[in-house]
Amino acid sequence: MTYVIEGSTGPWEIVVGLEVHCQVVSNSKLFSGASTTFGNEANSNVSLVDAAMPGMLPVINEECVRQAVKTGLGLKAKINKESVFSRKNYFYADLPQGYQISQFDKPIVGKGTIILDMPDGSTKSVGIERLHLEQDAGKSMHDQDPKYSHIDLNRSGVALMEIVSDPDIRSPEEAGAYLTKLRAIVRYLGTCDGNMNEGSMRCDANVSVRRPGEPFGTRCEIKNVNSIRFVMQAIEIEAKRQVEVIEGGGEIIQQTRLFDQRLGETRAMRSKEMAHDYRYFPDPDLLPLVFDDAFVSEIEKTLPELPDEKKARFMRENGLSAYDAGVLVAEKEKADYYEVVAKGRDGKLAANWVITNLFGALNKAEVGIADSPVSAENLGKLIDLISNDTISGRIAKDVFEIMIETGGDPEKIVEEKGLKQITDTGAIESAIDEVIAANPDKVQEIRDGKEKMLGWFVGQVMKGTGGKANPGMVNKLLRDKILG
């Protein structure tokens, strides 16, 4: 399935590379002891270093280094045991130092790979070019005062990991899958909370178009898109714009653009917002960042099972399809939930219930797995009730509805509502007798050879017992009574 844009002169392929800024999960900032807590009062998490007071010096936070290495390991990437912090110089009100401490030519993490899980169950490998550590800037607020902009430095100096992909992405869907997977990986690792709406994960997209097989075209960078859906939209809209420009005889100018989700367009940033000459040079306040193999292997020991490994295990041990396994591992919480449900039970049955019924209900209610009204333990119990013939699959669906509504225990629901399957032969026989007595003509039809009519009788008996009769027994007893 190749994604192309059909232009007036033929098909165009799109080429996308993503730069994702992930806020590092750490208690204090990259180079200062100030807190990183989100949502505190403006300018309350600011040390002398963050405010760039005269004579203040940065000191690397080892925890942030550990988190970056951990992320690098999670991306199966090369860990650079020596890296260098450089200064990226530019003036802005929310950048107190007048430079951002970042990594330029010697990042802490080099080449790696991300495996995308596509909606059709296929996979695709996208290269990671690098991961580097850098400081976040503060926040400018232009709506606090009629004349002045206000500055909040709480975020100033917070550690970010900038993760840069190779230009391997070929469709908006792949971009979406890339971000979903990257977010899953950092969340599994606990190195970034991945919340794009809070800004702890932000994405810049480099987009170009080319005719299939031709060299890369000139790219434009779309800055700071804040949801996966918007990234996908922005890429599509930008690629179409580029095709129109080229087919209209124009030329793509390399530039930075903003995505306006309301107008559904990208537009060039004002020249003042565009790339400056950043005059990168090694930060003389910091020594090169050097660590040894032991440091890396200590971190390696703390790595959790990551989505790809988990997916493989679910397929291998529980017999799940690639698609189902992929859906379950997309979020660690979902996978954990599934594992509780599947434990000691039929893995495939558990996957069906979790994916089809639970995820379906949660999506409808727009609720995340963490807020699921049905606990994994209770969903497990429900499956047990089916397996031990306490209720039928059909009744189970009703019980599940009630569980979604009330969060109740399925055993209690079945008990209270009297939904237990009727397996008492006498009770089922009397129900059958009633139906037979009321429909002698239909009985005759069956006896004359229209055996299909038996299904109608089963339905009537189930109806008569409120669906609680064991369908297998109903079938057998009906057959015995009518066909003898």
Add this chain to the structure above:
Amino acid sequence: MTDLTKLTLAEARDGLAKGDYTSVELTEAHLKSMDAHRNLNAYITETPEKAIEMAKASDAKRAKGEAGKMEGLPIAVKDLFCTEGVQTTAASHILEGFKPEYESTVTSKLFDNGAVMLGKANLDEFAMGSSNTSSYYGNVINPWKDKTGKDLVPGGSSGGSAAAVAANMALAATGTDTGGSIRQPASYCGIVGMKPTYGRCSRWGIVAFASSLDQAGPMTKTVRDAAIMLGSMAGHDAKDSTSAPMAVPDFEAALSGDIRGMKIGIPKEYRVDGMPEEISKLWDEGVAMLRDAGAEVVDVTLPHTKYALGTYYIVAPAEASSNLARYDGLRYGQRVMDEGDSLDDMYMKSRAAGFGKEVQRRIMIGTYVLSAGYYDAYYNKALKVRRRIYEDFATAFGTVDAILAPTAPSAAFAIGENEGDPVKMYLNDVFTVPASLAGLPGLSLPTGLSSEGLPLGLQLIGKPFDEETVLRVGGVLESAANFTAKPAGQEG
């Protein structure tokens, strides 16, 4: 009673210990001297009340038997060190009125050891200069006079510190040295100045000029005083990533007076064309003194010396251009802004009004050498040459224990003499810059007088973190030179 301002730091320390006088008396004597020499403009901010308060506290501490290594000794602090609650200007208009809420690590250590602060010494703006003529708060005047009697520069950038010590307005002073800012003014003012190894003293709380070069050090009347004071300034600081995690030796104990068998290197490349005869002679005399003391003097070569000044004037401005970006008028210091101005307008107006000409010049040089298209030709090449300069020294120190050279190519010159020619002004640093680039310890001490009767200094350069050898050789040279001349009015 003896004039307490004429004591050395060591003498005052011992006198206080014996109870000959109190810290309050010592401090009051220096405050009086500051009044008498205010014309030299050595201080930007005098802190007499704080000084007396600190002296009283110090006397009380001593009475309880808790005297520190610098207990009760009044000193000047270069106004580049942030001092809690006391205006810290870096001699710049842009920081006028700035009172830090924190104390620099070096001054904290000195005060913890009992030192008393007399005030904040004048300097070149942001420590950029070799003449102390770039201070927003006015020129510092050298206490020494040549035969014409006109006002001379004290050297720079630690010119206020040097003048204060030379004119007995402080027992000692802190300085900082980026390319010679301790050693050159020490030479011009006839005192001792030591730049320790880069990393020996914490830079935390010192207004940064060029981070990879800046280093704090003592400016004193004698080599022993420098050893005492350095011991109280040095030490690892977790707040400065470039500070060395090393123990602080007993520097005073290194002054054994015995340099027999030591090898002293004479770098032939320092014998530059046009070196004044009296500087050559001074150097030769220094060689003879060390030889007489039993050292073996050998020639060494530092082949990349001729590139040092050019390298320095790329690296230091490059770092400065970035370090000074934080002075933007936003959070502290001077802001110049008119109704309706944009952020960029505010930056431009504040920085144009706040920075003097020399600072602006260096910011522009630094910005240029880091620019796309010029980075490799200038900054990157300068880093490579810097590495070579370091290797030159490392090779030389494979055979010698210390290197002897002049501190500066001349004696103090008249105020205004080199003003129109920045390159000529930069040449004052030609002998001090190589050790700065290599991060090595350097000590300047006065060993003779020029034909004009002005002090001239020689410089000893040592191995990394081997201040002890530098001080030991310096002590021997000091005894042999027996430099007793004083500026007019300060004769013992």
